[in-house]
Amino acid sequence: MSSSVQRKRIRKSPEARRAEIVDTAAAVALSEGLECLTLRRIADELDVRPGLISHYFPSVEDLVAEAFGTAAGAELEVLLPLGADGPAADGPAGDGPAGDEQAGDEQAGDGPAAGARLTRFFARTSGEAYDAVSRLWINARHLSRYRPVLRDRVAEQEGAWRGRLEGVIREGVERGEFRTEDPYVTAVQILVVLDGLGAHANTEVRGRPEAVTRMAVTTAERELGLPRGALTGDA
Numbered sequence: 001m002s003s004s005v006q007r008k009r010i011r012k013s014p015e016a017r018r019a020e021i022v023d024t025a026a027a028v029a030l031s032e033g034l035e036c037l038t039l040r041r042i043a044d045e046l047d048v049r050p051g052l053i054s055h056y057f058p059s060v061e062d063l064v065a066e067a068f069g070t071a072a073g074a075e076l077e078v079l080l081p082l083g084a085d086g087p088a089a090d091g092p093a094g095d096g097p098a099g100d101e102q103a104g105d106e107q108a109g110d111g112p113a114a115g116a117r118l119t120r121f122f123a124r125t126s127g128e129a130y131d132a133v134s135r136l137w138i139n140a141r142h143l144s145r146y147r148p149v150l151r152d153r154v155a156e157q158e159g160a161w162r163g164r165l166e167g168v169i170r171e172g173v174e175r176g177e178f179r180t181e182d183p184y185v186t187a188v189q190i191l192v193v194l195d196g197l198g199a200h201a202n203t204e205v206r207g208r209p210e211a212v213t214r215m216a217v218t219t220a221e222r223e224l225g226l227p228r229g230a231l232t233g234d235a
Helices: 014-032 039-046 050-056 060-079 086-090 099-105 114-124 128-143 148-175 183-198 215-223
Strands: none
Touching: 014 039, 014 050, 014 060, 014 128, 039 050, 039 060, 060 114, 060 128, 060 148, 114 148, 114 215, 128 148, 128 183, 148 183, 183 215
16 A cells, blocks of 8 residues: 655745745845846745745845845844954854954953954955955846835945944944044945945956955054064964
8 A cells, every 4th residue: 555645845934934035035036146137047946836836925126126135134234243252153252364363352341343353354355255245236236226125225235235334444443453533434435345345256266466465454554653574464
C-alpha cells in the first residue's frame, strides 16, 4: 500500500512575507541591478504567484526603492553600526584591522573609540562585497533621474550615510581623537572620495596604485589631523 504525503505550505505573517519579498529583491538588485526587478521576477524567485507580490507592492517602483533602501541600509550597518558598541560584533578590539593597539583606544563603558570605528570602516570599504554596493549606488543614482520614488530613497540613504559618518567624526573631536573645524564637511569629503573610487567598480582595478586605493583614508587622516597610517593600523 502506497501513500503520498503532501507538503504543507507554511502561511507566513504579512510582516514576514513582506520582509521576504524585500530581502529577495535586494539580493537580486545587488547581483544583477535594479532594472532586473519586476514583480514576476521576484515571484519566480520565491515560487509564488505574481499577484502575491503585487498585493504588497502594487507598483514595481515601490519595490525597487525598497530594495535599494534595504541593501544600502544593511551595508551601512556593517560599515558603521549605530551605537558605541556596534563594532563589537567583530570580536575584541585587538582582532580589528589596527591590531592590539586598538584596545588602548577603548574607553570604559563607551565602546570602541571613534578612531577604531573609522579604521574598521575603511577596512571594510574595499573588496568585491563593497564593489557590489558601489555598483548598486551608481545604478540607483542613474535611475533616480527618472524615478521619483527611488530618488527620494537615494536622498534618504545619502543622508543616513552622511549623518552616521559625521556622528563618528564629531564623537572623535569631542574625545580629542580628531581635529577638524567642521565634521559635516569632512564626512562629505570622505564620502565623495569613496563615491569617486566606487565609480570604477565596473572596470578593471588591478594594478591601481596604492596612492589611489587609499585616497579616502588619506583624505580622512589629513582632514582629521592624524598621521599617515593612523586609520589603517600602520602608524
